[in-house]
Amino acid sequence: MASDRHSSKTTFDAVRKSRTFLGVFTVSLCCCLVAVFFLVQRRVQVEFSRLENMILAQRDDLRAELTGLLFKTRALAALVVQNDGHVAGFDEVAKFLANSKSIDIFALAPGGVISHVYPLKGHESLLGMNLFDSPFGGAFIASQGNDGISVFGPLQLPDGTNALLGGLPVFLTNAKGQNRLWGLAVIALKFPQLLDVADLDLLEEQGLSYEILRYDPQTKQRVPISASDRPFDEHAPHLNMAIQIFDANWQFRISSNEAWHESFENWLYIFFAAVLSLLLASLAQKNRDLAEAHHRLEEMVYKDTLTGALNRRGLFYTMTARAAEAQDKKFILYYLDLDRFKDVNDTYGHKAGDRVLQHFASVIQSVAPPDSVFARMGGDEFILVLFSAYTEAQMTAALDKAAATLANGLPDEGLAVPIIFSVGRAGYPENGKTLDELLSRADRAMYLDKERRRQHTRQVAR
Known part of the structure; x- marks a missing residue:
């Protein structure tokens, strides 16, 4: 049975330790993962700031390039207006304006019909094309009421090239100061080559x-x-x-x-979070083991291993601590001693004697107040210190109840003989000011009680 109890206790301790480790590991891992989440979110915010700076730079470069190229149609429009609707020097001006690799063609379209194209080679099919009748003519027609540049596409021209078109309506002023639509100045930009600037x-x-x-x-x-x-x-x-x-x-x-989950850095964060959680859990487990070891050491130093009661050193340590907390508080010390305990050891053996001591300690503690101090001085001698408001009559009744229980012995374990004990009492401070004085006074009173029991036994025997 002792082996089974030891095995059960070992298993319970192992489960408790594993629960402590897993509990601390789980809590710390959750906290670390929350921190990792905010760290990743912060990293995403930084990444977004970087993306925003990049997209702004790319957008501004692209817009500046396209705006600059499309503005060249104004030079063509100025050429027409300056010559009062007549086209002169178109090729020279267009050649001068075509200083970018993104420019495909320049064109002039009086009345919407293309009459001039630069460069003409390879784009002859555009001549005579009516922009207002083309598949995208609706957009050109809509642009007639606009005095600014309109952008179309990208789209495929009849010559098979893809281009982004910019069209500027050209207006002439007559003698009455009225404007009339002359036609369109057009630029075609190579697409997608024009995006290279970004x-x-x-x-x-x-x-x-x-x-x-x-x-x-x-x-x-x-x-x-x-x-x-x-x-x-x-x-x-x-x-x-x-x-x-x-x-x-x-x-x-x-x-x-x-x-x-594709980021190595994020997995690195998670790895360090797991390692940190393991370290914290290990430290918590180590701290718990040290605390338990300290507690076991205290039990070894201050407790009696057989009965679980305080030993002599534990009694003095506890009473010194109590005295420091409340020096003027009264208490009663009872000295308890088993009668004829040597006969039990001699007759039934030391193992039976140990069971008697354990049973005696258990019964006395069951009738004692919760705030009392119970200690084994050694052998079959015990000390009970009463701090509560129990009256002497109440404590006497409690001890009588314990005596009645102990009188039955331990029949289930083959010990039918009654367990009898003697009691000596000493009160603080009336019977002594130190623990040694109280122990000495209670010890003498206990032996007087033991002697009375012997005399009573002799008288009964006669």
Whole structure:
């Protein structure tokens, strides 16, 4: 049975230790993961700030380039206005303006019909084309009421090239000061080559995705005109930035498609969080083990291993601590001694004697007040110190109840003989001012009680 109890206690201690470790590990890991979450969120915010700076720079470069190129149509319009509707020196002016690799052609279209194209070679099919009758003529017609540059496309020209068109209505003033529409000055920009100024390839090299969208007035939806090779994920965190180029409303959006679990840095955070949690759990477990070891050491030093009561050292330590807390508080000390205990050891053996001591200690503690101090002085001698408001009559009744229980012995363990004890009493401060004085006084009173029991036994025997 002792082996089973020891095994059960060992198992319970192991479970308790594992629960402590797992509990601290779980709590600390949750706290660390919360910290990691905010750290990752902060990292995302920093990444978004970086993306915002990049997209602003790319947008401004692109808008500045396109605006500068489209403004060249004003020079063509000025050429027509200066010559009062006659086109002279077109090739020379267009050649001078075509100083960018992004420019495909310049064209003039009196009445909407293209009559001049630069460079003409390779674009002969554009001559005679009526811009108002073309598939995108509706947009040109709508631009007639606008004295600013209108942007169309990108779209495919009849010669098979893709281009972004810029058209500027040209107005002439008659003698009465009235304006009349002469036609259009047109520039076609190579697409998507004109986007090179934004260095969009750099975005892809950094693992970013992007899209440039234009608003299509016919479908009333945004249509992508350029995108990265990596598909843009609308559900991923991204930034949108509007690009207004004259009357064209574009949208530039950029995002990092790297999910949180694809980031080595995030996994590094989680790894260190787990390691820190393990360290904290180990330290907590170590601290608990040390506390338990300290507690066991105190039990070894101050407690009697057989009965669980305080030993002599524990009694003096506890009474000294109590005296420091309340020096003037009265208490009663009872000296308890088992009668004929040697006969039990001699007759039944020391193991039986140990069970008698354990049973005696258990019964006395069961009738004693909760705030009392119970100690084994050694052998079969015990001390009970009463601090509560128990009267002497109440304590006498409690001890009589214990004596009645002990008188039955331990029949289940083969000890049918009654367990009898003698009691000596000493009160503080009337019977002594020190613990030694009280022990001495109570010891003498106990022996007087023992002697009375012997005389009573002899008289009964006669």
